[in-house]
């Protein structure tokens with residue numbers, strides 16, 4: 001029988017929390033999986049980006065499953081799979097589509113193998129495949145997550161605010177590969193920029209945990225990655241200004257972009273429309289969604 005899982009899209013960084021913070025969003029991909037003993041790979045993909053996702057052995061869901069099978073020493077027993085994927089998370093736009101595919105594949109295959117591995121094992125393998133934990137952690141655990149590799153282990157904490165924080169995402173109609181967005185970054189940063197980001201990241205977490213909403217105003221600013229990525233997202237600062245003028249608490253790039261995000265507790269629709277209009281002034285067509293935190 002098929003194992004069926006549903007995995008949320010995610011927004012990483014939340015501005016200053018580069019490679020560390022993430023939030024699970026109320027937009028989902030679904031995977032149905034059956035592992036096969038024969039060497040037969042049948043991959044059906046429906047929904048967003050379906051025609052741009054490879055349906056052969058390069059498929060990200062299958063590549064992740066193969067890594068799990070190797071770890072379980074079962075790569076000879078299961079040589080194929082029937083994969084049905086229904087995607088709502090936009091592909092390669094900064095909403096964690098790759099983490100969603102990796103987590104869905106690993107989680108479903110693990111269920112198929114009667115939960116041979118712990119969730120921590122799945123978290124570690126997914127992070128190894130993705131390269132950083134900030135999308136994988138919320139995709140797997142839900143909520144707002146902080147994740148980092150300590151001297152002891154790949155650690156995470158997931159939590160929910162006690163107020164209704166919404167993410168208004170403006171999704172432009174072009175792809176921005178994470179690799180390209182990471183290539184734009186500096187390998188070294190000034191100490192004052194590092195301190196700026198530590199302060200702002202800590203402030204976001206503390207303010208959310210205490211429900212001190214006014215302390216979020218300004219806390220989403222970043223100096224480590226967004227200034228270097230601005231050229232890859234035409235109109236970025238104007239879209240931010242448009243959202244702020246409608247009362248957003250803060251604005252950031254979602255993950256590596258190109259989706260831009262405004263955090264708010266009210267006026268979501270109005271903020272979204274203003275963001276789309278601002279993109280349009282730069283000849284970028286986009287659509288907006290008002291998302292909740294997935295728990």
Ligand code: HSE
Nearest residue numbers: 012018019178255256
């Ligand atoms: N933290 C990552 C980045 C998220 O900003 O490059 C995108 O995968």
